[in-house]
Amino acid sequence: MTKFISICALVTSILLLTSGRPVKTYSELYRPQFHFSPEKNWMNDPDGLVYYEGEYHLFYQYNPKGNEWGYMHWGHAVSTDLVHWKNLPIAIYPDNNSTDKVKCTAWSGSAIVDKNNVTGLQEGSYKTLLAFYTSRGCGQRLAYSNDKGRTWKKYAGNPIIPEAPGEETRDPKVFWYKPGNHWVMVLYRMPGGDKAKEGISIYSSTDLAHWTFESHITGYYECPDLFTLPLDGDSAKMKWALLGGDGSYMLGDFDGKHFTPESGKKVLDYGQNFYAAQTWSNAPDGKRIQIAWMRESKYPGMPFTGQMSFPTELSLKSTPDGPRIFRTPVSEISSLYGKKMDKTDKNIIPGLKNYNLLKGIHNECVRITGVFDVKSSNMFGITVRKSRKEAGTEISYDVKKQLLTCIGSQMPLAPVNNKIKLDILVDRASIEIFANNGEKVITDNFTPAEQADDMELWTHGGELMVDSLEVHEIKSIWRE
Known part of the structure; x- marks a missing residue:
């Protein structure tokens, strides 16, 4: 009986000692267990998705000051398999030493590998990673890394595209257009601040620092993406897909300067929490891999706000209603x-x-x-x-x-x-x-x-x- 009482006392003591302890990070009640989320604070749009030297880089809109939107930086994580993520230090900070909640903060964008050192920024054996981002109200800007994305410097010639007075511009997505031997940037833009004209502007460049306006497509809002997919796996039947922030897309043709739609807008996701989807550049085996911010994330009592969707591989398949983008969880x-x-x-x-x-x-x-x-x-x-x-x-x-x-x-x-x-x-x-x-x-x-x-x-x-x-x-x- 004495032994039983002693055991009960020991159990009671353990319970009393542990009852007030905080829950271990990544074990909280509403903490995603196989979707990415930051350790703490606010997160939204995925940014700078690029694959290099065996690592998938996931940057994201991040507020290091708290659990609400504002003071945007680029948070950073890497993965070797798109499943297990390792958190890294903040990558990109606001410009002009801004401490404002919005002004010159580091908004969304994209990243590429400068394989041929077009910018001349490479130092050492690693290829330079280039991040194109919106400095809110301060134009489109460029940052670069020569150590596999661990540290970042701002380009001395920023901004690479100044923001015109009264205009709304953000979320540059940059990719290589092989037939034209030049780079392309798709950028959300509201010319002259006119809501009726908002959409996606297309720019071209041969040096990644100087950009020429080529064309504009109305009817889209934020976070553009533009890429090709083979229809039914046939590389001889490539189609271009132009996407906006809500995931809606059009299929069509692209000549490096102008996008010509061949369909009306299609729905990529019917849920309420899919937004700002982007695809990885330089992904292995030519795969088109996508991830999105699961917006309006409200998790009572949690130290974080926001999670990412699970990465999906995209394909283009024929259906009775015409070609459609299919999405499946990565293998x-x-x-x-x-x-x-x-x-x-x-x-x-x-x-x-x-x-x-x-x-x-x-x-x-x-x-x-x-x-x-x-x-x-x-x-x-x-x-x-x-x-x-x-x-x-x-x-x-x-x-x-x-x-x-x-x-x-x-x-x-x-x-x-x-x-x-x-x-x-x-x-x-x-x-x-x-x-x-x-x-x-x-x-x-x-x-x-x-x-x-x-x-x-x-x-x-x-x-x-x-x-x-x-x-x-x-x-x-x-x-x-």
Whole structure:
């Protein structure tokens, strides 16, 4: 009895000692476990995405002073696999010694590798990394690094494009245009401050320091991107895609100076939290890899604000409605897989006992993939992060309306051969749904109840055939 009392006293002492301790960084209640977020403070747009010497660089809009927007710097992280990230010191600071919340702060932009030392800035054996960014109200500027992005210097000839009085300009994206043997910059611009004229301006350069205006396209807002994709994997059928801040895009032709649309605007993401998407330059194997800021991130009591979407690989595929950009999670996610559950050829009948194929799976972070034959179902779906006390969050598909819904986001989705294919990433504070091989995507944030980690597969009104269903536990990128 004495021994039992001693053990109880020891346990009580441990609980009392640890009860007031702060939660370890990257273990907080709403901390993303496999999506990037900063240790603390505000984060928004991804910037300067570039691959060099085995590292993917992720820069981002960052406020080192607090958990709200303002005082923008370029935060910095690197990864060798697009999954595990290492935080590095702040890369780019405001210009002109600005301490203002907005004036001359380091806004969004892009980065490239100066492979041929066009700028003459290279020192040492490493190629120079060039970062093009908007110094808010102080023009487009250039910073460079000769040590694989660890330290940065400002170009002496800044600004490389001055901001005209009364104009809005920001978010330069720079890339090499091989047929014309010159560099191209796409830049959000509101000529003369006229809202009706806002869009994307195209500039060209042969030395990366002096830029010539070429053309302007209206109807876009912020964070432009312009790149090529092979249609159905055929390099002889390349198409250009022009994107804006909300992810909307047009396909067309580009001659190095003018973009000619061949389609109207298309939706890249139907969620409420996908914004400022950018793609990596110099990515290996010619891959087009994209990441976005999951905007409007509100996580009560957390030391940080903002997270990135999970990196996706883009492809261009033919559909009955014409060519469309498809997005799928990068394959490196498999390095995070833990326990696995898989089931095939299961017929689900509403109301029958044990029809929930996801019963008994308990985890906050999972990847769920499934192929569902809608058969006679009126509506089916998966509910995640539920418990006895909490209803959880529904991902539902209305068969008659051909509409997929999650957290208020709605996405039109037609079955293919009467089947719906879903690939769902669930993290502590986000849900990403890639439907029908990534043809359509929803990106949403959420704040589920603590310790609610049950899941349910359900159907209403009729039978649902589950051709296949896999669930992978996703391990944290922040813990060994």
